[in-house]
Amino acid sequence: MLNALSVFLAGGDPEGEARAERSFGRQGFFRARRIEWAGGSVVAWGCPGQRQVEDCLVQTSSGTACCVGPLWFRGHFGRRALVALLDEVHAEGSLEEGALRGNFALFLDTGEHTWLLNDAFGFVRIHTSADRRFFSTSWLAACAYLQRVEVDAAAAIEYVLLGASHSCHSVARGVDLLPLGHAQDLRRRRTWQRFPDGFGLHDAGFVSLDAAVGAITEQLHTVSNEVAAAFPGRVNAALSGGFDSRLIVAGLLAAGMQPRLFVYGDADSSDVVIARAVAVAADLELEAIDKGVVDHDLPVPDLESLEQSVLFFDGLPNDGIDDPGADRRTRLQQTAGGCIALNGGGGEIFRNFFHLPDCAFSARDIVRAFYRGFSRGVFREPEGLANYEARLAASIRNIVGMSPAGNERLSRAQVELLYPLFRCHYWMGVNNSVAVRHGYYATPLVDLASVRLALRVPLRWKNAGALESRLVAALHPAIAAEPSAYGFRFDVGPGWRARLAEWTACARPVRLRPLINATRRHLRKARVAPALLQRYRALLPGEWRMDQLLDLTQLVDDRALGRALAVEVVWRRIL
Incomplete structure (x- = not known):
């Protein structure tokens, strides 16, 4: 697979490009392929041990395409997806957004069109330089291109307090993000809006909870079947005591997959206890990983170790860089051997994430x-x-x-949209971008189709996890019958105590x-x-x-x- 991309446009700074390439080398990447095109060049970067690039970079009579991260197009994955995508864009001159799925950054050149874009919610970040002549999935490389960068004070404050800067401006002044929902037209040197009608509602609300569960489980079946076809026997899934990881496992089981499960925590933690029960009910392997024990046996990080952590995490990860090694080690383990690691991040689209009542807010x-x-x-x-x-x-x-x-x-619908468009785009995007630098990784619960389906569900059905409980039970009743960290089984759903707790949380004045x-x-x-x-x-x-x-x-x-x-x-x- 490919682990990073960089695009250099004609008229940019050649010395800056050389600095960016040295930055990639320092980060541990090697140049897998350099492709020249009429307006510049694109470089695909890989990691040692992951040198097979055929599934991520194709050149056909329709043009050139390469991607970082897992991408599905019309049910196809890898090389077949990129070939089909090239053929369609070459013939139609346009891109049907609903046909794309995954967490990816994509370079596409058909001769007439040369585009750089990412997944709908920007989970694999594309960084741009101040002169708009250099683009990269690596923030450190984009900083190196500019040579000297100052700290953006407001962005740095947000990063330290919240775990991510919540705007297009990064902590380095002059290095920005490709705006959410936009593509970079490299040939015409402008951006264009991929979703002119927005991300929001396009259909009427569901008339019943049963109808909502049916439509959403059908979507989850589609996603799970695509993963199963692309990674037969090579799926690792996180599992905890919560809703979202259980929903992913239920979808994989419904698709006939037997994923390998892993859970983080000590032996007595509720997550580990519940995950073991779920694994037994599904007859699945489970690995319990206590990061504290792993880190305890490793040296306390010195400056050199912290520097290596910066290079591994592309500078500024959500949780900081004081990692003796457990975080880095487990990330690499979960994607080793061409496996894909799945995480339940974003599943809160099916719940009341902000714990706010059903009304308008500033x-x-x-x-x-x-x-x-x-x-x-x-x-x-x-x-x-x-x-x-x-x-x-x-x-x-x-x-x-x-x-x-x-x-x-x-409006309350706009507040619901803030979770995927604001919280997930900025905060989750940092972690997902780090993850695909080192292997296949995806958060399959949150994509364009699932967000639009979730927006059609009245808030009262999402409260206290009622909807998501039903989704797990519909996909796999056996694991829905196991305990959860919320004090109720998902096949039963929230009782009065859980509903009272939700009501109390929502009732707190803002x-x-x-x-x-x-x-x-x-x-x-x-x-x-x-x-x-x-x-x-x-x-x-x-x-x-x-x-x-x-x-x-x-x-x-x-x-x-x-x-x-x-x-x-x-x-x-x-x-």
């Missing part, structure tokens, strides 16, 4: 409800919190097609939620470990780049501190 309400899990005092500037909230609110409004500066409220969160942090004494901060400061003495923006002692957990460490290591040791 963008600022969404920020306060979900993106305020820290103290006001963490900001160095007096207006830091106000600026942070205003920026996030503007990004929320922009992502659903509203004026960033307006003040009209979002304006009070930051105060509620602050009270919880105070009771839990949530803060970074002083010894950890001391170790980081000893490794990188002097003022950090984030010190002028945030008071790191007031961060709420060690992962946030690990992200601040990532920023510092990237700028001191890599860029």
Whole structure:
């Protein structure tokens, strides 16, 4: 498979391209193929041990196509998908979005059209340089192309506090993301909107819960059958005590697959206990992995190890870079031997993710409800919190097609769309982009078709997991009958206690939620470990780049501190 792409347009900086290529080498990639075309060149990059590129790069009489990450087109996968896609675009001059599925970045050249695009929700990120002459799936390579980059203060604050920057601007000023739902027309040097009618509702709402379950399970059957056909006997699936991983396993079992299962946690954790019960009920293999035990036997990361972590994770991962090795090791294990690793991320499209009632909200309400899990005092500037909230609110409004500066409220359907378009696009996109750098990886529950189906479901059927329980039970009754982390079996569905808990969560006034969160942090004494901060400061003495923006002692957990460490290591040791 291919693990990264870079596109260089004529008129760009040749020295910048050379720096980007050196960055790829430093990240551990090798050049699998370089293809010249009328307006520039595209380079496909692979990892040692994954040198077979035939399924990811094709050249036919219709043109050239290459992709990073798993891509399905009209039910075909790999080479067959790319050949069919080239033929159709060459003949029709257009792309039917509903026929594409997977987590991918795609270069497509038919002579008349030369496009660079990714999956509908941008889960494999494409980074662009300030001069719009260099594009890459690697953020570090895009930074290297520019040679000197400064920290974008607002984006860096969002990364440290939230795990990702929630706009098209990255933490490196001048390196941006290809906007959600757009393709780059490399021949005409412009972007175009792939979804002129938007991502939202195109059909009427379901008239019954049975109808919703039937339509969604049919979609999940299609997705599971495609995975089964593309990776026979080579599927690894994460399993926990929750809804989403169980739904993926149920779909695979319904498709006749026997996936290998893995769960993270110690032997007594609820996730491991429940996963074992599910595996026994389905007669499946299960590997329980305690990352804490793995990391305990590995050296505490020094600067060289942290630098290697940066290179592995392409700079700025969700959880920071203080990984002794368990995270990297398990990622590689799950995709070894040409296997695909499946994760339930995004399955919350079938639930009430933000725990908000069925009414309209302002963008600022969404920020306060979900993106305020820290103290006001963490900001160095007096207006830091106000600026942070205003920026996030503007990004929320922009992502659903509203004026960033307006003040009209979002409909409840738009709030539902925020989960895939905002939360998943920015936060999940970081992790998915890292994953496909090292093997086949997908989050199959959230794609264009499933999101549109979920939007047709009334919110009352999603509350407390009622809909998703029914989906698991419809696909595989046996594993639905096993316990869950929510206190009820999925074949039974949520009882009055679960429904009361959902109602209580939704009833919390939005304006009070930051105060509620602050009270919880105070009771839990949530803060970074002083010894950890001391170790980081000893490794990188002097003022950090984030010190002028945030008071790191007031961060709420060690992962946030690990992200601040990532920023510092990237700028001191890599860029």
